[in-house]
Amino acid sequence: MRRFQLERKHSQWVSRGVKFQGPIIKEAKRGPPLAVRRLAAAAVAVAAVPPYPPVAAKRRPTQRYSFCNKTEGTTLYNLCFNTIPMEKKEDDHGQVEGWLEAMRSSSPPRFFSEAEDDRRQISFEELAKAQYEKWVVKHPSALHMFEPITKQARGKQIAVFLDYDGTLSPIVEDPDCAYMSEQMRATVKEVAANFPTAIITGRRRDKVYEFVHLAELYYAGSHGMDIMGPAEGCNGYKAHGLQTKDSKGNDVVLFQPASEYLSLMDEVCLLLKERSKKYRGARVDHNKYCATLHFRCVKEEDWLSLAKEVHAILKEYPELTLTQGRKVLELRPAIEWHKGKALEFLIEALGLSNPSKVFPIYIGDDRTDEDAFQVLRDKESSCSILVSKVSKDTCATYSLQDPSQVMQFLQQLVDWKARR
Numbered sequence: 056m057r058r059f060q061l062e063r064k065h066s067q068w069v070s071r072g073v074k075f076q077g078p079i080i081k082e083a084k085r086g087p088p089l090a091v092r093r094l095a096a097a098a099v100a101v102a103a104v105p106p107y108p109p110v111a112a113k114r115r116p117t118q119r120y121s122f123c124n125k126t127e128g129t130t131l132y133n134l135c136f137n138t139i140p141m142e143k144k145e146d147d148h149g150q151v152e153g154w155l156e157a158m159r160s161s162s163p164p165r166f167f168s169e170a171e172d173d174r175r176q177i178s179f180e181e182l183a184k185a186q187y188e189k190w191v192v193k194h195p196s197a198l199h200m201f202e203p204i205t206k207q208a209r210g211k212q213i214a215v216f217l218d219y220d221g222t223l224s225p226i227v228e229d230p231d232c233a234y235m236s237e238q239m240r241a242t243v244k245e246v247a248a249n250f251p252t253a254i255i256t257g258r259r260r261d262k263v264y265e266f267v268h269l270a271e272l273y274y275a276g277s278h279g280m281d282i283m284g285p286a287e288g289c290n291g292y293k294a295h296g297l298q299t300k301d302s303k304g305n306d307v308v309l310f311q312p313a314s315e316y317l318s319l320m321d322e323v324c325l326l327l328k329e330r331s332k333k334y335r336g337a338r339v340d341h342n343k344y345c346a347t348l349h350f351r352c353v354k355e356e357d358w359l360s361l362a363k364e365v366h367a368i369l370k371e372y373p374e375l376t377l378t379q380g381r382k383v384l385e386l387r388p389a390i391e392w393h394k395g396k397a398l399e400f401l402i403e404a405l406g407l408s409n410p411s412k413v414f415p416i417y418i419g420d421d422r423t424d425e426d427a428f429q430v431l432r433d434k435e436s437s438c439s440i441l442v443s444k445v446s447k448d449t450c451a452t453y454s455l456q457d458p459s460q461v462m463q464f465l466q467q468l469v470d471w472k473a474r475r
């Protein structure tokens with residue numbers, strides 16, 4: 056039987072004054088203060104964060120945690136997951152303006168402001184349509200390509216990884232109302248009954264669970280920094296790891312590579328709330344290992360000063376980095392961990408890392424999903440799908456337009472499996 060172990064080989068690691076302890080045995084509720092946080096701030100001369108994507112930052116070769124999948128003592132895999140701090144580069148000049156550009160394009164505008172005249176609106180739409188038609192040739196619809204996709208998957212174990220917002224639920228103005236439909240829930244349930252399945256989201260794990268409410272899945276919240284799954288596994292696939300109990304007393308396996316940052320994130324969320332409260336429409340979500348500032352409902356003329364507030368916080372907290380999603384700016388630990396790492400981790404932990412036997416499918420709509428698309432791009436057979444109605448730079452191979460098409464694709468997958 057496979058046994059998944061977190062080894063303590065690199066259990067203590069010191070860099071930039073930040074000392075990490077070994078594996079986390081229990082779900083961290085409120086970690087100890089990050090003792091050397093200020094020390095690190097003083098020690099690190101270079102504190103600026105590159106604009107999105109942070110993965111562009113030069114990486115350090117050091118490794119920290121090591122996870123092994125073992126069979127009766129024989130190591131099958133020994134993949135080292137690197138959660139070291141990213142190296143950041145000094146790039147103050149134009150940085151906030153760079154963010155602003157990304158903020159403008161971070162999600163297609165659903166409504167135009169009253170100040171914009173009809174002619175501009177029409178030409179914008181026409182341009183967008185023409186761009187999309189060109190783009191979709193390069194990233195064809197996964198529905199149209201269903202046959203070639205499943206042909207590639209034949210004889211392999213399919214594993215399904217899903218983003219939540221914009222993928223399983225439509226994008227709405229109020230993040231608390233991003234419900235998934237009952238039909239979508241039923242479809243995801245069927246998917247999990249047929250394939251090992253996980254949701255990988257920027258939201259906090261408990262929040263996304265409130266929406267999805269399916270205990271049989273794996274959940275990776277906070278962009279993969281908070282991974283939990285049923286101890287009995289999903290569709291027969293178990294991540295044997297650190298066992299604990301969830302808030303309802305169920306046996307679960309847990310992995311939280313950034314738990315040291317918990318109290319820091321509490322502090323930063325409060326600060327972000329405080330500094331953004333003067334901007335009407337701004338909202339901060341405490342996503343546990345990520346502080347998410349929503350600016351979808353803030354008027355555009357305030358975006359630059361809002362971005363400057365975030366930039367100032369980043370200067371105060373050099374151990375954080377910035378990522379951008381759909382009308383959100385997110386502050387999170389500047390460690391080499393993101394949705395792509397979470398995907399690699401789950402593939403490995405579930406014993407799905409043999410590329411000739413496994414066919415992973417990842418569906419997501421956001422920039423933060425690009426890290427996962429990149430991971431799959433390097434695999435010999437996989438399927439990456441960007442959910443978008445507009446042309447976007449992406450590493451995904453295929454596209455779907457919206458959650459209703461995602462549901463259609465997932466349903467087809469379940470039906471295909473039933474026919475086999």
Ligand SMILES: O=P(O)(O)OC[C@H]1O[C@H](O[C@H]2O[C@H](CO)[C@@H](O)[C@H](O)[C@H]2O)[C@H](O)[C@@H](O)[C@@H]1O
Pocket residue numbers: 218219220221225226227228229230231233255256257258340342347349351380381382383421423
């Ligand atoms: O990784 P995801 O599952 O896509 O989560 C990323 C963020 O999702 C939520 O925000 C997004 O959806 C909201 C509701 O539709 C929308 O109002 C917002 O503009 C989107 O960015 C969530 O509220 C964030 O905390 C997540 O980081």
